[in-house]
Amino acid sequence: MREGTGLRIGVMGAGECSQEIYALAEETGRLIARHHAVLICGGRGGVMEAAAKGAKSEGGLTIGILPEADTSRMNPYIEVPIVTGMGNARNVINVLSSQAVIAISGGFGTLSEVAIALKCGVPVVGLRTWQLASELEPAVGPDLLQLVQTPEEAVTQAIRLAGLRQRGGPS
Secondary structure: OOOOOOOEEEEEEOOOOOHHHHHHHHHHHHHHHHOOOEEEEOOOOOHHHHHHHHHHHOOOOEEEEEOOOOOOOOOOOOOEEEEOOOHHHHHHHHHHOOOEEEEEOOOHHHHHHHHHHHHHOOOEEEEOOOOOOOOOOOOOOOOOEEEEOOHHHHHHHHHHHHHHHHOOOOO
16 A cells, blocks of 8 residues: 555645745645645635645645535635535534644634644644643643644654554554
8 A cells, every 4th residue: 555545634724825835835735645645624725725736736636624505715626625514613524534634824723723633632743833832731742743844744744643543553
């Protein structure tokens, strides 16, 4: 079996972003597809569009979990749209459908997805995103939240962590 085959990697980030962040997200999507993993995202613009564009350019499968009850605001790189009509509540579906999440930059929507992932034990790899610390929650171990510097590191770690989860190992 090829590395990454069957793994579902979520890419979470803002619906609007700078050209620099767009380029990072697009490269992340390309690398996910090269690892033969499925890309899951929110299906709209910004980071979500860039990641889907990158994955699609490499022949990867792209799934968009849309907040609306239709596809009118879906980006053109989504192959499988899932309409929810749930607004921001669809963030839970994004996270729980992913075996690992890569958070790229992002605002409060991305922060909610990171928090949901951590709460549910879904590993998060952060690329220029939120840095978290809490006195109320136990320390988050390095296998659940990792901050990285490049798309290559982000995808390598996400594939590794998703593979561990798929095999029933530590998340």
